[in-house]
Amino acid sequence: MPPSQKIRRPRAETPKGFRDYFGAEVTGRKAMLDRIAAVYHRHGFDALETAGVETVEALGKFLPDTDRPNAGVFAWQEEAVPGGGSGDWLALRYDLTAPLARVAAQYRNDLPSPYRRYAMGPVWRNEKPGPGRFRQFYQCDADTVGSASPAADAEIIAMLAEALEAAGIAPGDYLVRINHRKVLNGVLEAVGVAGERAAAVLRTIDKFDKIGAEGVRQLLTAGRRDQSGAEIEGVGLTEAAAAPVLAFLTSKGADNAATLDNLRMAVGGSASGAEGVEELATIATLLAALGLGPDRVVIDPSIVRGLAYYTGPVFEAELTFEVLDDKGRPRQFGSVAGGGRYDDLVERFTGQKVPATGVSIGVDRLLAALREKGLAGEDEAGPVVVTVMDRARMADYLAMAAELQAAGIRAEVYLGNPRNFGNQLKYADRRRAPVAVIAGEDEAARGVVQLKDLDLGARLAGEITHEEWRSQPAQTEVARTGLVEGVRAMLERAAARR
Incomplete structure (x- = not known):
């Protein structure tokens, strides 16, 4: 395509005076x-x-006394109705x-x-x-x-x-x-x-x-x-x-x-x-x-x-x-x-x-x-992340997340490329996940899952020595049938530490 015909893409930015909330x-x-x-x-x-949206007349303070009565409001005029005169002025x-x-x-x-x-x-x-x-x-x-x-x-x-x-x-x-x-x-x-x-x-x-x-x-x-x-x-x-x-x-x-x-x-x-x-x-x-x-x-x-x-x-x-x-x-x-x-x-x-x-x-x-005051609730934990160790077992991972969700626990399955487990944990960290659920072939064969306490892990890594770390492991094995109870107990411990 010739440079003169280059596609002009819109700027990815909010309009001046507006903002996005996450x-x-x-x-x-x-x-x-x-x-x-x-x-x-x-x-x-x-x-x-x-x-x-209200009519400008109903808003009252900004009656149309100029060609565009937009002093203080975002206003526009509707198209005129045939035979009915000019259209109404409306405003946010x-x-x-x-x-x-x-x-x-x-x-x-x-x-x-x-x-x-x-x-x-x-x-x-x-x-x-x-x-x-x-x-x-x-x-x-x-x-x-x-x-x-x-x-x-x-x-x-x-x-x-x-x-x-x-x-x-x-x-x-x-x-x-x-x-x-x-x-x-x-x-x-x-x-x-x-x-x-x-x-x-x-x-x-x-x-x-x-x-x-x-x-x-x-x-x-x-x-x-x-x-x-x-x-x-x-x-x-x-x-x-x-x-x-x-x-x-x-x-x-x-x-x-x-x-x-x-x-x-x-x-x-x-x-x-x-x-x-x-x-x-x-x-x-x-x-x-x-x-x-x-x-x-x-x-x-x-x-x-x-x-x-x-x-x-x-x-x-x-x-x-x-x-x-x-x-x-x-x-x-x-x-x-x-x-x-x-x-x-x-x-x-x-x-x-x-x-x-x-x-x-x-x-x-x-x-x-x-x-x-530190009371805005913006430091709340993210969802529990169920990691993916084997793509062929995606149905099992979705079932784990569904069990947690049905129990009122916020949870999701990692949907990115599962080949690099480290990237999954990085994702969980960005999501502020308090717990990661890990279940590979060995865990499936034994009917268990691993629960990684990410909140405790982050705290221990920054606060204690290597010896203390070894005495307080941040990962626990529970029976697959006890997934919900194990995660709930880990979440309760994390909440008590805050």
Whole structure:
């Protein structure tokens, strides 16, 4: 073939901002989500699985106001139907909440009210990727639609704490911090800030944990210069107007009672603000009754949550233990979950107020935290490998693997070239196999099999002397009829050593 006609082969690489997940990563995530799902199910929540694609109109935030409304979402337009005008704009879902609002409206005559549901699955964001920031990632949500009671918010918060502990985060390694949008709105009302300027204030104070009180003060007023030297324009409040906002942000007291007293003063004469403070007090009382004290849950006015659709209580779950960054410096892991009340979302479809509250767990961030703690399950053993010593006896080897599988033991037969036994053991090592089953002609004639404890062999080779090795052989002979019992006993010993 002439060089000019050379076949152009596709690049074997994932698209930018996406990644592949292998073996233990997938099973570790599933195991964690199964534990969380068990918590949600125990609290009476039903599973819901929505389509990965929604209409752009249903997503709501990204209405088609340009030729291609793809700001933040992966969107495309369907082909036009003859005589029916242009086709619908569709998009991959960017979260699990917008689909829930659509479901609650679409099936409102069939669903119970309140409707408790949980959902887990991938979402997609058409945003610039960065370190640890991907365009596809997993979310794990739980929501209650149809209840305005603070008890619904308290239930979601309590369930979040239980889910984190079920996933493997110990009490003392996390803290759920709670605030209320009505309290903040009351403060803004007291200083005369409304409309787009109020939204700008919200976006600014949401940066409190990153830039501190002084940085927020600068951004609320004239602006500030960031670490790169770039000038960032401020919201334009006067110092007098910014002061109550800063007082609100820093009003956390020694305990929840003190914080609530400070917030009552911060909202002044705002009826909405006062209502928010009392709802926070009710939630704190309910959580205390559920056994969730200040070691797990605390009222913190610095929690804002950037999404504009929140209308009431907002909260974040932050991991408090330290990890080392790429340069070996200690840092806190940070937020892994967040949520709040959003009473206006379903109204977009129905025109009627439908109260709702919920939480979303960042699955990948939580898994990364568990990995830092050595609790992600990614060091799990692979399958038992039945080696092949005689091709003519392949049926016997398959029968051995089938017996182990029927007994609930993960097992497989080596299917590569069996001529080099060393390569079979190398394969078993790459598979993280804990045990290899060996049965040649001699073993078949005597009705036995050899069980090689690969886990023990690896440990002994690295930890003890040759003499000790000889006294602790890593290979055992058992009767062929005792294959399952022998392998199970060897696996139990390996598990006890971990």
